[in-house]
Amino acid sequence: MSDDPLPPPSPAPRTAAVIPAAGRGVRLGPGAPKALRVLGGTPMLVHAVRAMAASRAVSLVVVVAPPDGAAEVKTLLDAHALPDRTDFLVVPGGETRQESVKLGLDALPPGYDIVLVHDAARPLVPVDTVDAVIEAVRDGAGAVVPALPLADTVKQVEPAAAPGDPEPVVATPDRSLLRAVQTPQGFDRATLVRAHGTVTDDVTDDASMVEQLGVTVVTVPGHEEAFKVTRPLDLVLAEAVLARRRLNDGF
Numbered sequence: 032m033s034d035d036p037l038p039p040p041s042p043a044p045r046t047a048a049v050i051p052a053a054g055r056g057v058r059l060g061p062g063a064p065k066a067l068r069v070l071g072g073t074p075m076l077v078h079a080v081r082a083m084a085a086s087r088a089v090s091l092v093v094v095v096a097p098p099d100g101a102a103e104v105k106t107l108l109d110a111h112a113l114p115d116r117t118d119f120l121v122v123p124g125g126e127t128r129q130e131s132v133k134l135g136l137d138a139l140p141p142g143y144d145i146v147l148v149h150d151a152a153r154p155l156v157p158v159d160t161v162d163a164v165i166e167a168v169r170d171g172a173g174a175v176v177p178a179l180p181l182a183d184t185v186k187q188v189e190p191a192a193a194p195g196d197p198e199p200v201v202a203t204p205d206r207s208l209l210r211a212v213q214t215p216q217g218f219d220r221a222t223l224v225r226a227h228g229t230v231t232d233d234v235t236d237d238a239s240m241v242e243q244l245g246v247t248v249v250t251v252p253g254h255e256e257a258f259k260v261t262r263p264l265d266l267v268l269a270e271a272v273l274a275r276r277r278l279n280d281g282f
């Protein structure tokens with residue numbers, strides 16, 4: 032047996048989170064841009080940033096602000112307590128989520144090999160879910176999504192012949208094989224950059240762009256509290272989750 036000392040373990044790859052927060056929140060109804068709406072007294076975006084920074088593995092958060100709102104978002108983040116160990120960047124976003132994520136990726140400095148993409152609209156994702164996604168990428172997955180089984184039966188329909196007409200049902204997919212996917216979605220950076228440089232179709236999540244490259248996307252368990260604030264009732268649910276957390280924390 033050699034007396035040579037073992038080489039030092041290679042450092043864990045550094046992880047950055049990109050938070051698309053440039054959406055208007057049309058489905059939420061009139062008011063400020065969705066990411067700036069207040070939940071439990073704190074803007075939704077600040078909750079989302081804190082949720083990413085809660086992971087000790089995340090050392091940079093890139094916030095993608097509304098196209099003309101980067102200065103306002105920067106001021107907002109400066110006004111809230113955020114962990115010292117995490118760096119923050121704010122960049123202006125685009126017309127679609129896909130464009131906004133691409134702009135966030137373009138702003139990422141070198142040295143971050145794992146990238147999370149997390150909706151500002153999912154402010155309450157627990158840190159264990161964030162860490163599970165990062166761990167799966169560290170273990171070698173090119174793309175990872177948190178996923179939950181569906182509670183409803185799902186029908187595939189044909190488009191209505193005219194607005195307001197019924198939509199004929201054409202199929203009932205096997206629910207046991209379907210999953211609702213959440214964010215953060217985690218990626219090997221080079222794979223995600225390649226996907227955003229290659230795929231031009233309109234898609235609703237980043238993992239589906241990676242699927243189009245032929246790269247396998249894997250799931251980790253999602254979490255009910257990582258739901259997306261989309262419609263007005265979601266705000267009520269988010270307030271209730273925050274109130275329960277405060278009660279449990281003894282505040």
Ligand SMILES: Nc1ccn([C@@H]2O[C@H](COP(=O)(O)OP(=O)(O)OP(=O)(O)O)[C@@H](O)[C@H]2O)c(=O)n1
Nearest residue numbers: 051052053054055056057058126127131151152
């Ligand atoms: N041009 C856009 C559109 C969306 N998003 C972000 O993508 C996430 C998920 O999008 P969604 O929930 O659809 O938000 P909105 O586009 O704001 O919602 P709506 O479709 O109701 O307007 C949100 O954090 C949103 O801010 C973005 O960064 N840039």
Ligand SMILES: C[C@](O)(CO)[C@H](O)COP(=O)(O)O
Nearest residue numbers: 128150212213214235236259
């Ligand atoms: C990325 C996402 O949150 C995964 O569920 C979702 O696809 C975003 O969809 P939206 O229509 O942009 O809200």
